[in-house]
Amino acid sequence: MNNDQIRDAKALLPMARSMLDGKPTTSASDGAPQQFALAMANAELLSPGWCLCPARADVDTAILEQAYFARLDGGHGWLCTRCRKITQTG
Ligand SMILES: [Zn+2]
Numbered sequence: 001m002n003n004d005q006i007r008d009a010k011a012l013l014p015m016a017r018s019m020l021d022g023k024p025t026t027s028a029s030d031g032a033p034q035q036f037a038l039a040m041a042n043a044e045l046l047s048p049g050w051c052l053c054p055a056r057a058d059v060d061t062a063i064l065e066q067a068y069f070a071r072l073d074g075g076h077g078w079l080c081t082r083c084r085k086i087t088q089t090g
Contacts, residue, residue, distance in 0.1 A: 023045075075089070
């Protein structure tokens with residue numbers, strides 16, 4: 001994301017929040033301002049701590065859904081859409 005793209009993403013954040021309606025989306029990424037706005041909205045839904053959902057150990061069922069999140073300070077990673085806690089930072 002360059003500065004122009006980040007500016008565009010910030011402008012889209014209110015719309016992204018309303019699209020999510022309190023539920024993290026797996027459509028977020030850092031590929032374009034629209035997806036980055038969703039990633040910032042995902043970050044607002046994070047719960048403190050690390051995901052300990054049992055499905056993480058069961059790779060065959062792969063029940064766990066992960067959603068990308070990003071903050072304007074540069075922090076980013078993945079959260080569990082079930083418990084909303086962090087599964088991985090990047
Ligand atoms: Zn979880």
